[in-house]
Amino acid sequence: MVEDIPFEPVLELVGVLVGAMSGALAAVRKQFDVFGIVVLGWAAGLGGGMLRDVLIGAVPPVGIADWRLITTAVLGAFLMYFFHPRLERARRVIVVLDAGALAVFTVVGTVKGLEYGTTAVAAVIVGVMTGAGGGVLRDVLSGEVPVVLHDRQLYAIPSMLGAIGVAVCWSVGWRTPVVLSAVVVGIFALRVLSLRFRLHAPGPWRGRPGGQAGWSP
Template identity: 85%
Template structure:
């Protein structure tokens, strides 16, 4: 909680909804049945949070205990179940949803790790895992190589920078909701701009030509 405002829970609910929509839309593109769509929506929306809570010792993990987040994930999947005819061909829409989930979960995961008393380094790692975890589970369940590991896309880098910025702001003094929102927007913008301008991480070093 930032100050007296329950900011992180609200932000986490937003992230779960966005992530679930991304997962459900990916399931639709793979022609999953209704059960598969809901499972993938749940996994993409809550997978990163599950991994985070296991790592920091938060029991039970919110992904299986917080009814608000579970309902949010199911509603996000339900939206995609009914509206997919307009969206299933829009690959860019999945990418935008995924970028939004990455940004939100990175900040939320980092803050929760810090609230549980982790070190700064551990908080950054937890933030990155929270941000990328749902997308990794989504890709694995749809038979895809996780985007964080291939195509040299700037996926983990925005999460790493966002987690580091959040940790730095926390150490300097508990950040306000406005400041955290700015970090979320920064991570989102960096991810989207890296796709727009085809910015890539370096590939394997092949020696001097």
């Protein structure tokens, strides 16, 4: 229940802020005007939450209904609008912000799915789509290949593992802020480490010379 997780609204606000900052910074790098920066910040900060609410039947979606989340997204966009000069070329900053948003939204999305009485499998799917949704919308609107599909990066996999972890912890009654925060940190760390050490998901399966099968490099 929500009472068991009093920090969930705060966690979602943090995710919206971080996601909006990543979207706004991407818009700055594309030389969007102020309206475009705010729109992309809103989309990145709230896109995953709106997709989640549509999937679980929460009406109306938070992206157009919760003034606190909308205000937070706009605030994140304006923070980047005014303080971007040293960051606009730093793609690394976008990646780190996006990893944080992925981690937070995955946990929040999975928890909300479970709160709405979905099955564990459905909650995991909702969690992954919530985690990745904002980043996908940001990339599509800014004319980039969505990072979840790009260069076999470990993006959805950390999210999926984290969502499964939340579902398992939920089933055994481990619903404390400490446990959920640990899952957030785990998703974030796995995403960042995969980038640091250039870890990739396997490519298409294809045969090797001599009749041996194997993964493509």
